Amino acid sequence: MSFLSAETRKRAARLTGRRVRRSASVASASLLLSAALTGCAGSAKAGSDAVQASGSTTVAPVASDAAEALKAKGLNITVATQGGSAGGISQLGTGQIDIALSSKPLSEKDRKAYPDTDFVPTQIGADAVGVIITKEVADGGVKGLSKAQVAGLFEGRITNWKEVGGPDLPVFVYDKEPGRGTREVLDKFIYGKGEAPAPPKSANYAIVGGNLETRNKLKSTRGSIAPLSTGFIEGHPDLVAVPLDGVAPTLANVASGKYPMTRPLFMITNGKPKGAAKQYIDYVLSPEGQKLLPEHGYLTREQMGL
């Protein structure tokens, strides 16, 4: 039976497979496909008036709240966080989005990487990056850390909390993945203008992405430490932002600039903001919009003296 059907199929193929017609149909098929593709691309040009913002998970909550408030006024704004601050800047540089959300200042490197883009940052507020530890460790005696101790912890040289006056508990370091604004602030605090060394080869070291993931992993890991925006630990009594060189990240210390890891939060546009993007940024800068910042534990422009 199988022999018969194979024979029949072969016959069918022979009967129908005339060379000329085959090449003609291949040609027409490729025509069809390319027509379909260009058709898509053509209609794609139509576009929409939605404003796309993307970048830092620190800025995202404020950006989302503002977008929600403007929805009522008919503005269509989307917020994405893939890739963090650097991801937002690179997407703005390649023209994929309208506004980059950034929790780090633009660097010369960024400007050089996208020479055709006229990056215009607008500061919308500020926040403090804390070195966050668990309450268990803080209660165990870690009441503050010096710059050298922080460096030792993140470089994997200090592996037990008792070395810095805490309980006998191994240290577990969560560092932010490359391109995250939070990580750059920490590096700047520890190394100043110098380059950060390669990550330690310690076994108690893992990488996290966004702020929510960082908080989640901090909460679920004993003896953990990570850099995280202090706004994200409000309402989480099991996490503590440890004072650095004796300065706690209190509102007063952050506003006065005494706390070392304060950073500005930006919305960056290509050229001066215009149209819907301008409306959006203007709203965030307005008194009403600025009220959103303290809600998430950040500082307003006014508090920063801007």
Place this chain on the structure above:
Amino acid sequence: MGLTLERPTQAPGPAVPRPSPGSGRGSRARWVWGWAYSGILSVLLTLTVLLGYLVTGIASGTVDWTALLTSSTWSPGNLAFGGLAMIYGSAVVCVLALVLAVPVGWAAAVALSEYLPPRLAKPLRLSIELLAAVPSIVYGLIGIMVIRPFVADLGDVPGGDSLLAAGIVLAVMIMPTIVAVSVDALAAVPGRYREAAYSLGLTRREVVRSAVLPQARTGMRAGVLLGLARALGEAIAVFMVIGRADDRLPESLGDVFSFLVRPGQTLTTKLAGPEPMLAGTSGPYFAALCGLGVILLALVAVATVWGTRGSTGRAVRAPRARRSSAWLRTPKDRLTTFARLGALLLPGALLVGMLGILLARGGAALNPVFWFTASEGAAGGGIRDQILGTLLLLATTALIALPLGYGAGVVIGTRASAKASRVLETLTVAVGGTPTILLGLAGYVLFCTTMGWGRSWLAGAVVLVPVVIPVVALTTAGRIRGMPAEITEAALALGLTGSQYVRSVVIPYTWPATLTGLLLGLARAAGETAPLIFTATVFFGAPALPTGIVNAPVQALPTHIFTLSQDSGAPEAIAQAWGSALVLVLITAGLLSLAVLLRNRFEGARRWTT
């Protein structure tokens, strides 16, 4: 004649309506070939685009392949691109998954097929096929909520992000695939082999070992390779539990074991991280990432193609003569029975446990309000927009993939010579096995960056198309092969041209199979996360239905779960994540049940998962 008797009885195809005079049936139907070849071209185009993306990426900067394959230092800042630690991570995770899943999977398959009465085996088999189709993001969610703490306790390590956690997640994920494929291989062994063996007075264990397994071995191995391909290509579920720590390579044998409970990195998790976005679209950094992609693609392609090849099982090796001792025959037989049925408990417990967790934690999904209200803030309200977004993506994908996949299936099934058809089929299988993270990255570079679409639902749908096309094409081609020869002979005897034959005979006969394939493909596409996070979805603010085509992102269920699961410390985010997971599973199950209905209605019972 004996051969004829062995042909499986064919359920009659749907009735072909009698041609009414003047209905145009006499026309030449030239469109058929244009359409069919577009289908096969779309498969080739996918491969070309994917390889083109990787090759141009590699060509845009110099890749130091020796360093990529042998150095373990990955430091873009210092232009050091060593991938050995990631290759090691991928290997360890896959080996762990296989070590955990294969023995249990095989034993469970043997128990299902050889020990259980059909009345019990049939529903169990169906549930295992359902398990095989559960979206990987759901496994990832279970990984982060259940397996991560479990590993933390087991290894007495903080956190629990580790290679072992990733291996367990993958084992749980691929076990149903291994069981489903192995059961098919066992079921294909003709009953007369068993009868002959039993009549010799062998115990059940001996029958299985000496009569059944030698016949089914190739198919069972194919199941393992398919599972391996799935494990190698999985990005998101692993991403969530592995810790993503670079440059972790053990230096001594003791390290190998202590590193199992420590964080690591695999090829896919590196590609799913932020680095493809930071690397731009040219230069040594981008080239090195593309190099990792090539390594990954090559590994997965080898496993997939090898696995599918093996299942055709041409030469069955003659079973080795085995002299088993008569010592303790009966106790041994009892023990094996016990072990095999016990192995079956594990997938069963998995199914019950997963359903239990989903129902207990995701109870919100059972409330219709959850389905029909929009979300508020990050994790409040319902998930109407995410459901609509997923449905929009699925509908668009279906519209594009159905004609293309159908066409490709017709070409593979009817036109090509045996050799060409094998080549085409292998290519189609390779497209189907492509790690979806690579599809997402290729789509990101092609649509979002080069063509300037930004995030776009259409880009997301197009990226999902290659997931669906192979399933449609292979199911269609399989059905065409199973067509009774008489039908073809009658059509040819009536003098139908090739295109008329396809239009009036092949299409009416195969469409149920094609639709089944489409539903199966869509069930898979529904749960895909990796391609969408780069091309189509945003964290917040996308309207329920997009207003344009470019720069018009949507929200989708899998990416919603992915975002929420990262914040599993917040109770309302968790509730929302589990609820969304249950909704996603229900949607997948709905698509699968439709497929089963179609299959049972129009075709003989055939396997429909891979």
